[in-house]
Amino acid sequence: MAAPAAVLLLVFHYLPTLGNIIAFQDYNPFVGDDPLDAFLNSEWIGFGNFEALFRDPLFWDAVRNTLSITAFQLVFFFPLPILLALILNSVVSGRLRGFVQSVVYLPHFFSWVLVVTFFVQMFGGAGLLAQEMRQAGLEPWGIMTNPDTFIVLVTAEAVWKDLGWGAIVFLAALSAIDQNLYEAAAADGAGRWRRLWHITLPGLRPVIVLLLIMRLGDALSVGFEQFILQREAVGRQAAEVLDTFVYYQAISTQQWGLGAAAGLFKAVVGLVLILTANKIAHRLGEQGVYSKS
Amino acid sequence: MTPSARTSTDRRTMLRLIGLGAAATVGGGALAGCSKEAGSQGSATNADAIKAVLPTYKRAELLKPDIPGEGPIPDGYLSYPRELVDAVTEPPGRGGPPIQTMSPWWGPTPPPLGRNAYLGAVNGKLGVEVNPSLQDGLTYADKLNAMLGARDVPELLSAPNWEVDKVARFSDAVKALFTDLTDHLQGDNAAKYPYLAALPSGAWEYSVWGGRLYAVPFPTDGPFAWAMFYRKDLLGAAGLATPTSLDELYEFGKKATDPAKGVWAFGSVFEMIQQYFGCNQTWRKKPDGGLQHKFEDPAFEAALAFTARLFAEGLVHPDTVESKGEDEKQLFNSGKILMYRDGLGAWQGMQSERAKELPTFDMQPLPVFGGQGAQPVIWGSEKPIFYTFLKKDLPAERVDEMLRVLNWCAAPFGSREFELREYGVEGQHFTRSADGTPALTELGRKELGAQYTHIGGRVPVKVRSGDTPNYVQDYIGYYRKHIGQMEQDLFAGIKLELPANWSKIIQPTEDKIRDILRGRRPVSDLAQVRKEFLDTGGEEGRAFHEKALADNGR
Numbered sequence: 135m136a137a138p139a140a141v142l143l144l145v146f147h148y149l150p151t152l153g154n155i156i157a158f159q160d161y162n163p164f165v166g167d168d169p170l171d172a173f174l175n176s177e178w179i180g181f182g183n184f185e186a187l188f189r190d191p192l193f194w195d196a197v198r199n200t201l202s203i204t205a206f207q208l209v210f211f212f213p214l215p216i217l218l219a220l221i222l223n224s225v226v227s228g229r230l231r232g233f234v235q236s237v238v239y240l241p242h243f244f245s246w247v248l249v250v251t252f253f254v255q256m257f258g259g260a261g262l263l264a265q266e267m268r269q270a271g272l273e274p275w276g277i278m279t280n281p282d283t284f285i286v287l288v289t290a291e292a293v294w295k296d297l298g299w300g301a302i303v304f305l306a307a308l309s310a311i312d313q314n315l316y317e318a319a320a321a322d323g324a325g326r327w328r329r330l331w332h333i334t335l336p337g338l339r340p341v342i343v344l345l346l347i348m349r350l351g352d353a354l355s356v357g358f359e360q361f362i363l364q365r366e367a368v369g370r371q372a373a374e375v376l377d378t379f380v381y382y383q384a385i386s387t388q389q390w391g392l393g394a395a396a397g398l399f400k401a402v403v404g405l406v407l408i409l410t411a412n413k414i415a416h417r418l419g420e421q422g423v424y425s426k427s
Numbered sequence: 428m429t430p431s432a433r434t435s436t437d438r439r440t441m442l443r444l445i446g447l448g449a450a451a452t453v454g455g456g457a458l459a460g461c462s463k464e465a466g467s468q469g470s471a472t473n474a475d476a477i478k479a480v481l482p483t484y485k486r487a488e489l490l491k492p493d494i495p496g497e498g499p500i501p502d503g504y505l506s507y508p509r510e511l512v513d514a515v516t517e518p519p520g521r522g523g524p525p526i527q528t529m530s531p532w533w534g535p536t537p538p539p540l541g542r543n544a545y546l547g548a549v550n551g552k553l554g555v556e557v558n559p560s561l562q563d564g565l566t567y568a569d570k571l572n573a574m575l576g577a578r579d580v581p582e583l584l585s586a587p588n589w590e591v592d593k594v595a596r597f598s599d600a601v602k603a604l605f606t607d608l609t610d611h612l613q614g615d616n617a618a619k620y621p622y623l624a625a626l627p628s629g630a631w632e633y634s635v636w637g638g639r640l641y642a643v644p645f646p647t648d649g650p651f652a653w654a655m656f657y658r659k660d661l662l663g664a665a666g667l668a669t670p671t672s673l674d675e676l677y678e679f680g681k682k683a684t685d686p687a688k689g690v691w692a693f694g695s696v697f698e699m700i701q702q703y704f705g706c707n708q709t710w711r712k713k714p715d716g717g718l719q720h721k722f723e724d725p726a727f728e729a730a731l732a733f734t735a736r737l738f739a740e741g742l743v744h745p746d747t748v749e750s751k752g753e754d755e756k757q758l759f760n761s762g763k764i765l766m767y768r769d770g771l772g773a774w775q776g777m778q779s780e781r782a783k784e785l786p787t788f789d790m791q792p793l794p795v796f797g798g799q800g801a802q803p804v805i806w807g808s809e810k811p812i813f814y815t816f817l818k819k820d821l822p823a824e825r826v827d828e829m830l831r832v833l834n835w836c837a838a839p840f841g842s843r844e845f846e847l848r849e850y851g852v853e854g855q856h857f858t859r860s861a862d863g864t865p866a867l868t869e870l871g872r873k874e875l876g877a878q879y880t881h882i883g884g885r886v887p888v889k890v891r892s893g894d895t896p897n898y899v900q901d902y903i904g905y906y907r908k909h910i911g912q913m914e915q916d917l918f919a920g921i922k923l924e925l926p927a928n929w930s931k932i933i934q935p936t937e938d939k940i941r942d943i944l945r946g947r948r949p950v951s952d953l954a955q956v957r958k959e960f961l962d963t964g965g966e967e968g969r970a971f972h973e974k975a976l977a978d979n980g981r
Binding site: 163264383385 | 568572575576577578593594595596600602603604686687689691741744746748749751763927930934935938939941945947
């Protein structure tokens with residue numbers, strides 16, 4: 135039964151991984167007679183790509199931006215779906231809950247182009263807010279073009295887009311908590327907050343830890359489209375993240391080897407982070423991504 | 428950012444760590460010590476080698492033009508011929524399998540084969556099925572790069588010159604992926620395909636890679652890169668004079684911008700401002716020999732300062748500031764911006780489409796003026812707009828069949844083939860106005876998508892049409908007025924493959940220039956930007972270009 139899944143994994147994940155060898159080549163896709171030949175015939179340059187990458191200050195700018203955004207969103211985005219799930223869970227009316235859920239899920243299905251356009255139309259210099267402010271005799275400020283507050287802007291966009299979606303997992307975890315516990319606690323005189331603290335949050339903890347570890351593994355990926363779309367508005371200094379760096383410096387100049395090197399770097403850092411976070415989780419008595427044998 | 432000592436230690440440690448891990452994975456002692464820099468050094472094909480493989484030019488003219496073009500300016504026709512002739516008597520198809528094509532299109536995707544009456548009609552004439560795939564012109568590079576990298580190209584591929592220029596090692600790609608057309612088209616062999624032989628040699632010159640002919644060009648219908656378009660109707664209605672100097676342009680911006688009404692004077696204009704200041708597109712010969720890059724030209728700094736002021740004073744539409752400027756055509760159409768730069772190719776389509784809803788709509792290119800004592804320079808070249816490549820390893824008969832199809836697509840004005848390709852079927856895709864000129868219907872706009880036009884280079888002409896009655900005179904008039912100001916392309920006829928270090932600095936430098944334009948950095952930072960540019964690849968690029976010129980005795 136697992137065979138199709140294994141084949142899928144092999145063909146679309148493990149085999150392509152071999153392509154990472156171009157990180158150590160001056161890869162030229164056009165030598166030889168076919169793509170495989172190109173791998174074999176491209177010149178081997180050892181760590182030349184990595185050296186070029188690590189010598190490039192633009193690369194470190196991108197790494198710094200990416201990590202700042204990850205850290206910022208860990209604090210200001212990650213807890214919000216939990217909060218939303220708790221609030222939704224406490225809504226008694228099923229119809230109201232269904233309605234609110236649908237409304238907050240919906241933006242998840244919008245593409246980034248749409249989300250960014252929506253923000254521009256609402257908060258941009260020719261947008262709704264700016265026009266209202268002008269009517270009222272106020273001078274609108276550059277919400278969409280301020281590099282200093284860009285991190286807040288992208289987080290706000292991400293929250294608007296994915297808050298509801300992120301809450302689904304937590305809602306599922308909430309529904310798995312034994313209702314008897316609440317009744318017993320209430321019978322013993324535990325108030326709303328005590329029940330939240332002693333029953334709900336401990337019940338959610340394994341899921342929270344799991345998602346946190348997975349998010350850490352993705353620390354060097356914060357998205358691509360969102361940043362490339364807004365790059366000109368705030369400039370490279372604020373909007374260059376690792377993925378856009380790879381796009382501009384490797385893909386669009388066809389330095390495939392350099393791009394692969396950056397990708398490999400991302401993967402290795404992600405793996406190290408996941409393993410570390412998992413270890414810490416084990417120390418704290420959590421299950422983590424996989425349990426200790 | 429200046430890296431601190433601390434981070435550089437981290438970097439070395441990181442490098443060692445990753446190096447160890449990776450070396451262990453690959454298991455090769457072979458890597459040790461063979462670390463080397465990646466990237467192409469660039470190459471240039473000699474102009475003489477190119478001349479030798481060109482098709483013999485033979486003019487194919489069915490009708491005498493009313494306004495003959497000069498040099499790269501297309502011929503103009505003020506009336507549409509009542510009698511059309513058959514330019515191709517024998518169907519080009521040999522009954523081969525459907526020809527897969529890919530070409531760019533800037534608009535909604537037309538319905539595919541089977542649900543598209545236009546494709547059905549043209550394919551019926553061709554005697555072989557052409558099955559086009561249209562891709563969004565704005566993101567064409569993404570698709571193209573993936574295709575080239577995977578070596579999975581369609582039988583006929585149309586690629587815009589600006590995308591081709593960006594592909595590193597394109598001459599390798601050409602050899603690996605596309606058919607060498609030299610034997611089919613060199614010299615008098617081209618006589619078999621008379622309408623391809625009628626394409627200007629100036630366009631063919633650019634279709635040579637490594638001394639061999641690899642593509643059929645789609646010649647430009649006007650060599651200028653950009654024009655500054657303005658809403659003549661709105662300026663007139665508001666009593667604003669057409670600017671004739673930079674000072675007047677600035678004053679116009681001040682007067683026309685009214686955020687409370689949602690109107691801003693400008694969209695993107697920087698390219699035009701540079702031309703007003705007399706700044707070359709990239710390189711200029713110095714009097715004492717050698718090349719000067721435009722960043723080293725004081726005119727560039729003046730243009731930058733001027734445009735930065737337009738941004739700083741809020742005279743540019745916020746959507747242009749906040750996005751990549753994709754919506755400028757709509758903003759211009761709806762009168763939210765009054766002036767922006769665009770390719771001259773945008774003109775007729777926008778004028779005809781918008782005039783249907785707003786009969787007074789009138790967009791015109793602003794006559795070019797010099798800035799603050801400088802003579803203006805107009806950017807442009809005879810570089811073809813698109814190249815059409817044939818996939819490699821096709822049998823000779825198939826290549827012949829496909830070239831015959833391209834020949835059909837290139838049939839000149841005055842032929843039935845031209846009309847069908849350009850306008851579709853009468854009554855369906857276009858209606859004939861009283862003076863005989865075709866005007867596209869809704870179905871025509873929906874189905875055409877230049878699907879045959881963009882793959883077969885046609886000899887460009889400008890034809891008066893009922894919905895844009897003044898366009899031909901306006902267009903040719905603008906060109907005639909300004910053609911003398913066009914810069915000489917120092918590298919015309921030399922095929923350049925730019926070095927990797929040069930390609931790499933383009934984007935970071937553009938980012939920095941944009942920072943200055945948008946007021947995130949002061950104009951005085953240009954000196955710093957210039958220095959970084961020259962140090963990290965600019966000088967290498969200069970040496971490369973100087974050598975290419977010297978090798979060609981220029």
